[in-house]
Each structure stands twice: as C-alpha cells, then as structure tokens.
Amino acid sequence: MKKTLLRGWLLGLIVIALAGCGNGGVVTADLNDVTEPVDNVPVSEVPVEEAPVVESTVTEEPEDVEVVSDLDYEQIRPDESGEIMIVMYHNLSEKNTTYSRTIDSFKSDLQRLYDMGFSAVSMRDYSDGKFDVEAGRTPVVLTFDDGHRSNFNYLETDDGLMIDPDCVVGILDAFYEENTSFGKAAVFYLNAGNPFGQPKYIEQKLLYLHEQGYEIGNHAYNHENLSELDADGIQKALGKNVQHFNKLNQDLVMESLALPYGKGPQNEALKIYALNGRYDGFEYNNRTVLRVGWKPYVPVYHMDFNEGGVHRVQSGDADMQLTWWLDEYEKNPHRRFISDGLENRISIPSEHLDRINLDAISDKELFEYTLEDL
Numbered sequence: 001m002k003k004t005l006l007r008g009w010l011l012g013l014i015v016i017a018l019a020g021c022g023n024g025g026v027v028t029a030d031l032n033d034v035t036e037p038v039d040n041v042p043v044s045e046v047p048v049e050e051a052p053v054v055e056s057t058v059t060e061e062p063e064d065v066e067v068v069s070d071l072d073y074e075q076i077r078p079d080e081s082g083e084i085m086i087v088m089y090h091n092l093s094e095k096n097t098t099y100s101r102t103i104d105s106f107k108s109d110l111q112r113l114y115d116m117g118f119s120a121v122s123m124r125d126y127s128d129g130k131f132d133v134e135a136g137r138t139p140v141v142l143t144f145d146d147g148h149r150s151n152f153n154y155l156e157t158d159d160g161l162m163i164d165p166d167c168v169v170g171i172l173d174a175f176y177e178e179n180t181s182f183g184k185a186a187v188f189y190l191n192a193g194n195p196f197g198q199p200k201y202i203e204q205k206l207l208y209l210h211e212q213g214y215e216i217g218n219h220a221y222n223h224e225n226l227s228e229l230d231a232d233g234i235q236k237a238l239g240k241n242v243q244h245f246n247k248l249n250q251d252l253v254m255e256s257l258a259l260p261y262g263k264g265p266q267n268e269a270l271k272i273y274a275l276n277g278r279y280d281g282f283e284y285n286n287r288t289v290l291r292v293g294w295k296p297y298v299p300v301y302h303m304d305f306n307e308g309g310v311h312r313v314q315s316g317d318a319d320m321q322l323t324w325w326l327d328e329y330e331k332n333p334h335r336r337f338i339s340d341g342l343e344n345r346i347s348i349p350s351e352h353l354d355r356i357n358l359d360a361i362s363d364k365e366l367f368e369y370t371l372e373d374l
C-alpha cells in the first residue's frame, strides 16, 4: 500500500512540474491510479513542447520514488479547501462576557487551539491564501477589536518598561516561546482615539507590533457605524484612520477592515467603499472586510469566498462561539482546513475540487489527490 501510494505521488509531481512550465491550469493526480505504469502519463495532460521533460523524469527507477515521500498523503490527508476560523476577541477582563474574556480563559483557548492542531497565521497570509504552518495543522486568525489596553499594556517598573505578561501581546509572545509551531500572529483593529490606552507609548507599541510580525487593521476613525454614512462619510471614516496610523508608523499598513458594530454600508453601491476609497488624497485598500460572528470561513480561493463579507467566530463559550466550534471540530474534524505544509501548493482531495475558484489560486499549484480508502 505504501509503495503504490508513493508511485502515485511521483505521478502527481510530474504533472505539477509540467503545469508549472505550461499554462498553469488544473493539476490532477489520481493516487488510485497506481496500477498504471508511471510512464502512462495521459497524453492530454502533457504539453507537446514539454515532452522531453516527461521522458527524462519517468525513466527513474522505483527506488528513487522512495525519496519523494516527504509528505504522507494517506496519513495527513490535507484538505486546503476546508474551514478556517477567524476568531474575534475584544477585551481581557475579570469576567467572560460577549465582549471580554478572562486571562485564564484566553490562555485556555490558546492551549486548546494548539492541542487540537491549530496554528496562528496573519491576516496577510490568509489574504494571500498562503499558510506557513506544518503539515496536518489548521490555520487560525486571531483578531482583537477596539484597541483595549488589555490588548497591549506596558508596565512601568524600576527596570524600565516591560510588556505586561497578562496582556494579549504578552500572553501571545510567551505562548509562542513555549510552542513555536503555534506561530506568532494576531491583528488588532484600531480606532484613532486612544489605541491601547497609553497614549505616550503608542508609537513604541506600534513599532513593537511591526517588528514582531503582528498586524493592525482598520476599525474606522471614530468607530463609525458605516451603515449610516454616504460615500464621502465612509471614505472619511476609513481613510482618515489609515492616514492617522500612517503618521505614527509608515510600515504598519492597514490591509483589512473589521466593521464597527458589524455593520457595513447600507446598499450595494456603497459597499465598494468598505474595500477601497480615498480621503484627503490618501488611498486605502482593504483586502478583506470582516463581519461580527458567527461561523468559520473559507480560504480566499474557495468558491464561497466574499472579500466584502468575511465571517468571524466570536470568542466565548456560548452556542456558535469558539468553544462550541472547537467541540464541533472534535466531532467533525474533516470540516477543517488541513495544511499540506507547503506554502505554494494547494492540496485538495478530489471530492472537494469543485470548491476551488481557479481564478483565485494565482501562482500556486493546485494538487488534487485521491486515496483508495477514503
């Protein structure tokens, strides 16, 4: 069984190599097709001008095939069309409520995510559809709205400033030190008002976020309700906020928007301004617009992806909140996005190929596979 799978895998590699040189179309490799001699690559899949490459590759002996087996498709069963959670947090405080989480509960969330095979990724990587996580793990995006001080707090000590070990940044930094395969990533959706509650340290905090690979996102200058604004109003609310943070740190670019109150523009004609606009000569471009709640979402190259209405999972223990969804994934692990560990390849079981929007995979390779005993 092992050997036949490996031969199928080699066939897959050959077809991918050709597609990479050719028109970049759909790549298919049926791992059931193991009784076929390797040199029976269907003629229809081989561009004529690449024929010499096929001949030289398929003359390899079966022994060489063993070398190729760096990913065990049968065991890992990657499915990069599966669900991805974008988790929404707000404050850390004494009680668990809709908009706050206790420090202990937040730490427990991280531990459970890690233990269940999730790894934190940036919103930028999510938007690129590229995930630098180990094979078999599932990306998760951690988002924090409103710039609470509990998200990023400095303690003034006799030895100077130190990051509060009980604020979100302190907790994420420490968790990463202990569990590097969880990754270190989070995005903070900020308003201009008083982000992170210590105005004299805001530039220092933004610099730290940038240096550590964290991100900031747009949450409107005054936390405006975009459903009450016209085109000029929306562009002012979003563009002025980008302008404000750009003055504080040019390197931290806002590339996504979390809708204040979860409310987007009131009609179709205005929706474009949630994504792109201009204020005072200053342009903004949001690659994703995030709603509030209530379910996991899909990768950007999924047929159901809508950049203007990305769902989030609220933190918390109630129905349809994070704890509930993790329980659901324990019962139905096949729903999850399972990584192949390769940033530039999208691995899809053949039964899910119809989920993929071929126009949205950009320069990545699409690798379809089938296992005999699925």
Ligand SMILES: [Zn+2]
Binding pocket: 145, 146, 219, 223, 260, 261
């Ligand atoms: Zn908010």
